[in-house]
Amino acid sequence: MALPAELTRKDTLDKDLDKIASVEEAASLLSRGLVAPGLALLFIVFAAVAASIYVMGQPGAVVIVAAAAIGGYMALNIGANDVANNVSAAVGARALTLGSALVMAAIFETAGALIAGGDVVETISKGIIDPRLVSEPNVFIRLMLAALVSSALWVNLATWIGAPVSTTHAVVGGVVGAGIAAVGMGAVDWSIMGAIAASWVVSPLAGGVVAALFLFFIKSTIIYQDDKLTAARRWVPVLIAVMAGAFTTYLSSKGLNHVVTFDGWTLTALGVGSTAIFWVLSSKFVAFQSRGMENRNQSLRKLFRLPLVISAALLSFAHGANDVANAVGPLAAIVSAAQGGGVEARVGIPFWVMLIGAAGISIGLLLFGPKLVRMVGEQITKLNPMRAFCVALSAALTVIIASAMGMPVSSTHIAVGAVFGVGFFREWYTANSPRRRAYLERKMARRRAEREASAETIAEVLADEADLDNRGAPPVSREEISRRNLVRRAHVRTIVTAWVTTVPASALLAMGAFHLIGLAF
Template sequence: MSDAPKGPQWSTLDRDLNRISQLELATSYVSRPLVAPGIALAFIVIAGAVAAIFLGGSTSSFVVVAAAAFGAYMAINIGANDVANNMGPAVGANALTMGGAILIAAIAESAGALLAGGDVVSTISKGIIDPDAVATADIFIWAMMAALISSALWVNLATWIGAPVSTTHSVVGGVMGAGVAAAGISAVNWATMSKIAASWVISPVLGGVVAALFLALIKAKIIYQDDKIAAARRWVPVLVGIMAGAFASYLALKGLKRIVKIDLQTALIIGAGIGALSYIITAPLIRHQSQGMENRNKSLKVLFRIPLVISAALLSFAHGANDVANAVGPLAAIVHVTEFGDFAAKVTIPTWVMVIGAFGISFGLFLFGPKLIRMVGSQITKLNPMRAFCVSLSAAITVIVASWLGLPVSSTHIAVGAVFGVGFFREWHSERRRRNSSIAKAPETRIAPEERRRRKLVRRSHFMTIAAAWVITVPAAALLSGCIYLLLATVTH
């Protein structure tokens, strides 16, 4: 009897505690999406504070602080969007976990930016706007600020809708739009813009073709051989040598500007030497690793896994060395004008600006990168280590070929184009095999056209979304930049 009153009391307490726990769960669920933006905002504030420290108490320091904050915002968006192209294939092929990919990419991108990042960059993004057409330093500063803000906003929007876009093209569009708003249409170098427009088509097509050719080679020389392991022992070291040579040439050509200026012929000679050395080192290692392996495709995936991880890391290093300077170019231009009072065709990027770019990319990749990494790696088409290796190899070789031909290309478009190239090649190849195998079959056993469409190996919805985002990147960033420049000009005058 003495325990009877306690029953309702404990029941009421349990209900109250249950409500509290449900409230805590709901609060954590609601607040979880706010953690990443909160960290990003803190980094942006820190970047502004760093700029204030380096500029001291100068009268123009406020402008540089604001530019540094927007530069950090741009760098975060590059990490969220652009780096997915380098790591997506390795994650999609299950060669790396998401955490491992983010860690490797963050280290490689930062190292590329800080160790081999170009110390000189065109303030007007490779000659898009004529500096002589800009009347005063103030107009130039606000034009660069508008370009920085608009390109960052556009890349942020593209990441949100799940479309990997070229951050360089975003900056190009931003600079063009601000330049037109500030100095008129005549200030734009339309010859340069036409080359950039051509790269929308050249980059993905060239990347896709090169990746498809390598996949065809791997299928013919390794996968469809009776003794797959013996074929792999012959060809995997060759492919690793080609990969090492391509990346050595790429890094010599694009990533070592700070140390020494290397022409294309010298870069190719360096690449040939590194490639031959890599073959000599890799051949016995592959022979040892393949001992006792079963004669099946699963064994081949193991042999390609480490070369794929290395190629993804090298691709990230090269991206950090080559593309970060483009992203922080407008910020470097603003810093230069505020310090020296004039604007030149080329300026030196201060180390603290490169640090903001490098760390911003790492933060953006860590906080917002997984969405695009998953999309590029597994949602366009199914990748395994062999196919993903072809994507990474294509990215390096296509840049070398484009440099040789003098064509402006986008590393983003090349990498994603290579993923599409691998997928479309597999569609074509499987359709050809199906036709050959069904010649002797009765018509009623063949697959219906509707079912064949359902079995497509490349998701057409992603293809259309990405292609549309690529086409409108420059005009959208330009329109946004022009509007922002007019707003800034109105507010500051």
């Protein structure tokens, strides 16, 4: 007896369609991951084409075009890695969304590079190599190309593993390695290298200590006061004024130093004057903002959000003005040497070279910056606007203090060290502060007067003390509060290892690149 046709038919069409749909979905996900690298590659090609337009028919055109492509690649990596330090605290504190932070940083980075980036840079970074030892133009060009390639590759690797590193140190390592390959160990000024190595320790420690001191001040004078709003109206304007004075001095000495130069007394006057002016303005701002607020830590966040946004913009501007030289400095030196200008200690930067650097930093930030922004702002330790304010203030103030004392520091190490300092200080303070313990006891005693204390009541007190919004959410346990307070040690180990190995790793890469370039050309 024959079976009905519907029983013998295999439903292969539906299965095949499901397989096709799965393949399409997988292809879509794969192609989505290739969009950013594809756009980056297009920018590198654009940099090479733009360079060819300017130098076509001139001496050394082929070398300059190749160097422009490598310089564009380096600029992309600077944007992907280094810029995260400027906006990550504001993003981690939710004062800015990730998208708005990236767009704002890209605008201010570009503005800083083009307006205040300077038209002259040192050809041998930080004076670590004597230009007289590499006076042969062909050797010098190979040295600069090798430094660019090695530093770009190292920063790219650091971004991939999630480690914010100093791009200045990467360039320094590249110059050292290529210089050793070119003329030997005697070419390096090891005293300057010793100072740079010392900055690996000084920079994060200084940034962490300054940030921790400000957080201690905020906790002591505002957070652990029974009348938080009155305390905030008294002290928040002072903190904002100090930040205004610090950033005025920071921008005057670091962000605009290529445009106008101020002496020490002028910088001091500018800092003190802006501090006084912004204390008056911020007193009115805080008084207005605090009207009708509840007397709880959650309310204090609003008072710090606007200063955080402004600080992120100013840090981005200063970074664009200073660190664009890491991408365009070696490129400008290659252009000068290739066009017959010889080997000079300092060279001018053509506008098209500066444009490649500025555009590359901004595009690299938009395409690849989110990974490092999230890591620094959210994954090392939990930030809120008050803690993020301490990080931003430390980033500006520590650079000013270190510069005044003649200490070499890294702004990247300072910013990340400030995040470490805030996190480790919270761990210590939570476990050891008698002020905090007394405050919690008073707060829970008042709750007992209102109703019988329960585990949920205690959790609510701890959540408010830790600046966690517990309204409408399940009770937060003491273990969860403690877990959120901890600094993630795995990130600390990864970042510190990357810091220590940046110069030697870039140097080794540069040695290899120097010899490979010699074979290619």
